Amino acid sequence: MPLLKITGGRLYDPANGIDGDVSDVWIQDGKVIEKPLAADVRPDREIDATGMVVMPGGVDIHCHIAGPKVNTARKMQPEDKRNAPPVKRTELTRSGTTGSVPSTFATGYLYAGLGYTTAFDAAVPPLSARHVHEEFHDTPIIDKGFFVLMGNNHYVMKQIAAGEDERLKAYISWLLGATKGYAPKIVNPGGVEVWKETGGNAHSLDDPVGNFGVTPRQIVNGIAQATNELGLPHPLHIHCNNLGIPGNYKTTLETMKALEGQRGHLTHIQFHSYGGDADDQGTFCSKVPQLVEYVNEHENLTVDVGQVLFGKTxxxxxxxxxxxxxxxxxxxxxxxxxxxxxxxxxxxPIEYKDKSMVHALQWAIGLEWYLLIDDPWRVAMSTDHPNGGSFLAYPEIIALLMERSRREEVLKRVPLSVRENCTLGEIDREYSLYEIAIITRAAPARMLGLKHKGQLGLGADGDVTIYQPENDLQRMFEMPRYVVRRGEIVVDDSELKSNSEGSLQHISPDYDEGVLPDIQKWFEENYTIGFRNYPVDDSYLHDNKVIECAPDHS
Known part of the structure; x- marks a missing residue:
């Protein structure tokens, strides 16, 4: 593979403690390498990044970009597709539609054009894994993976109720291996099953779940314990009960405590941080200070935000x-x-309006999370695409975090009661470029356990984004000058120049010697389960390169 040199840029690589140092980056065979020792070695391509900002490629820890529900959403709003600018076919690219739920081709092109090289779909039922792999194959350039839904799975709940901890671990490992998924995910644990049975919900962590003899608290604790004992690189990915309901911060806090010190990642935390009474919209308020205080004091917890942006989605x-x-x-x-x-x-289909007190508070609550958390390594940028807004809004969020004046401009046009019901107007903190590199690159990669992503140390994937500094920070992050994925220049002088395949990030049955294979073998020899198998072999993945977790991932 050609030898690439990026020279003279200001490098922001928090995983390696580099904060704006002028440094060169050498990439060969898709990996970052040391500067060649031989004086006569010349790169095949050199990018002069003098005066520019150089960061690792962006990593989106939580989005919805593939699978049956995404495909259904694409069909639900034909007007969204008609009104949004299309991606036109060129010699390099295929045509696609954009809008709040872009088509597969467009998703890859748009992420790459934004400087992101890795994205994880956050919620895939095992039965839908094949569909997701097909759509991933049609999503170019970016590397991708997905989390497997387990929080309302009948077999999982039966094993938790029976106290079958070993069988539960074996089943989780089998699901991940069979689907080629990356991590366990729970959504409204137990509550979705109650909804399917009765049309109700599980509003408390101690509500009974139908005829299964378990509670949401037991589901959270049981799957978290199994995930951690298996040594999986990413902890249990948790969508709490009572999402979006005033007063739900109490449930969120109880969920954090239910982990009992085990690792856990709470996703789109903005939607779970509300005070007030569900029957009185006027009581709606932020409870971020109470929740962030708990997270600051408990290093077993990480979060991504799920930032709300105004507009249709x-x-x-x-x-x-x-x-x-x-x-x-x-x-x-x-x-x-x-x-x-x-x-x-x-x-x-929904629309967030800046004249709505509730919607404006949701916008403010997301920003409170970024600005009140002590350690930026414990928070990752997300919009829960497309739930809070498109991933294309990341540059806008970055500008809001780096410039208090931008936040003040928005606070002036939203209802006055927003200031009274949150702390955003009192916060002076402004993020630095180093901190932006943490929450968009280094931190999500670390949370995911991807040592080869989110950093530019020796042996890391050659994923690099290069920005031309501008006074308008939002525009700066919207238009990277160059984007490199695994050593290939995919955006050159702000133009897309590639339609290459991305790679799948998944858990291999032999990712951790002696742990997962033994459990799977034990499980297969001792138990027969009433679920179909979901074989996804390497031939099914077409030409995608499968990326295994390193044995030292933990």
């Missing part, structure tokens, strides 16, 4: 009762599905 979630709730709130069309014995789904 699409809510899609594995939380069936939430979909119905939003349908009633917005009065829009609604789609709900029941995935056999595994999960549910709800999809609703």
């Amino acid at each position: 699409t809510s899609m979630t594995g939380d069936g009762p939430l979909g119905y709730f939003l349908h009633n709130v917005f009065g829009r069309k609604w789609f709900s599905s029941d995935t056999e014995m595994e999960a549910g789904c709800g999809i609703v």
